[in-house]
Amino acid sequence: MSAPSPSVTSRLDAPPPRALTSLRRWRHRPTILLVEDDHELRRLMARVLRKDGYDVVECADGDGAVDWLGDGVFDGYYERVPALIVSDVRMPYVDGFELLEAMGLAPTRVPTILITAFPDAELYRRAFALGARGVLAKPFDLEDLRAVVWTALRQQGLGAS
Secondary structure, eight states: OOOOOTTEEESSOOOOOSSOOOOTTBSSOOEEEEEOSOHHHHHHHHHHHHHTTOEEEEESSHHHHHHHHIIIIITOOGGGOOSEEEEESSOSSSOHHHHHHHHHHSSSOOOEEEEESSOOHHHHHHHHHTTOSEEEESSOOHHHHHHHHHHHHHHTTOOBO
16 A cells, blocks of 8 residues: 555545545445535535545535534534535635534534645644544645545445445
8 A cells, every 4th residue: 555645644544545446335425515615626526526426515615614514513403414524724704623613512523624725733733633534735636535535434434335
């Protein structure tokens, strides 16, 4: 197995091999909340994750994510809780850290992976202290995104049947 890409820092085990198996045969389709203010990057990531068999909810900023999460994570409507959140750090209104802090206060814990174009040691320290499962530094390879998402969901027992 090759070493993980330097753009990926994670608490997760080593990512699966580059040739990921198709995830289209999930017992149920995990929902990923994708929060990214860069429209083109968000659409590209959503397309890749949908191709892997996930349901993807797209939000352009943290405020939209909090609104969407309110019905499930914060209010107890469990049919609408995502299996995973993938969020940019720097966004208008509510940023990725504020979203991560809010998730720490919610009764339902949702694993979160942060994405940043400005990685530094303090960002990684803060992200992991707040409970992030991983941090992807932009620009990143889409295979790294696929691997960290796949691994996070497998750790929750959401594997392909």
